[in-house]
Amino acid sequence: MPTAKKALPPGIRHLPDHFDRPAQQALVDDIRRVVEAAPLFTPAMPRTGKEMSVRMTNCGELGWVTDKERGYRYQPTHPVTAEPWPPIPDTLLDLWRAVADHPDPPQACLVNFYSDSAKMGLHQDRDESDFSAPVVSVSLGDDCLFRVGGVNRNDPTQSFRLRSGDVVILGGEGRLAFHGVDRIYPETSTLLKNGGRINLTLRRVTISV
Ligand code: SIN
Ligand code: MN
Numbered sequence: 001m002p003t004a005k006k007a008l009p010p011g012i013r014h015l016p017d018h019f020d021r022p023a024q025q026a027l028v029d030d031i032r033r034v035v036e037a038a039p040l041f042t043p044a045m046p047r048t049g050k051e052m053s054v055r056m057t058n059c060g061e062l063g064w065v066t067d068k069e070r071g072y073r074y075q076p077t078h079p080v081t082a083e084p085w086p087p088i089p090d091t092l093l094d095l096w097r098a099v100a101d102h103p104d105p106p107q108a109c110l111v112n113f114y115s116d117s118a119k120m121g122l123h124q125d126r127d128e129s130d131f132s133a134p135v136v137s138v139s140l141g142d143d144c145l146f147r148v149g150g151v152n153r154n155d156p157t158q159s160f161r162l163r164s165g166d167v168v169i170l171g172g173e174g175r176l177a178f179h180g181v182d183r184i185y186p187e188t189s190t191l192l193k194n195g196g197r198i199n200l201t202l203r204r205v206t207i208s209v
Pocket of ligand 1: 181
């Protein structure tokens with residue numbers, strides 16, 4: 001008999017297979033255009049300068065960046081090209097309207113690219129001023145093991161697999177939940193020609209007036 005699935009922490013929603021394969025392919029084409037305008041860069045941790053294993057870029061009016069000198073922040077331009085970020089693709093704006101339950105559109109879309117060995121340690125998304133809007137995340141490409149807990153670092157966590165086309169929403173009580181990516185499962189998807197995983201996270205950054 002299959003074991004019952006554990007309920008997710010409050011405010012965390014997992015929408016498996018939200019995007020079907022053609023929609024995933026169209027999103028990959030959108031992201032390819034974003035990366036052409038705003039190339040992937042390697043972010044570095046504040047103070048230590050230790051490079052993260054994911055590469056990233058952004059679209060939207062603001063993008064999340066980090067480097068040794070200035071740490072985690074949002075800024076309107078790419079850290080290497082100094083150009084404004086390209087706009088957020090319509091499909092992602094539609095997704096936000098459908099699931100975010102927030103009157104204003106997302107301001108930032110972080111694009112994370114995970115190679116086979118990349119991961120992301122347990123953290124909170126708290127560089128935004130507006131926690132009333134959720135974080136909406138889309139997975140494309142290879143599966144990963146996603147971990148999520150509560151709002152305190154020591155709260156119990158649970159992990160589950162995210163697959164291409166899945167959407168996760170961290171909202172309400174779960175907006176500041178600790179989360180991370182334990183590992184990528186290489187060669188579990190044929191969506192990306194050269195493998196790997198893309199994660200897109202949509203966020204509001206400033207408080208709406
Ligand atoms: C993130 O927390 O920025 C990314 C989460 C994910 O890759 O699913
Ligand atoms: Mn995060």
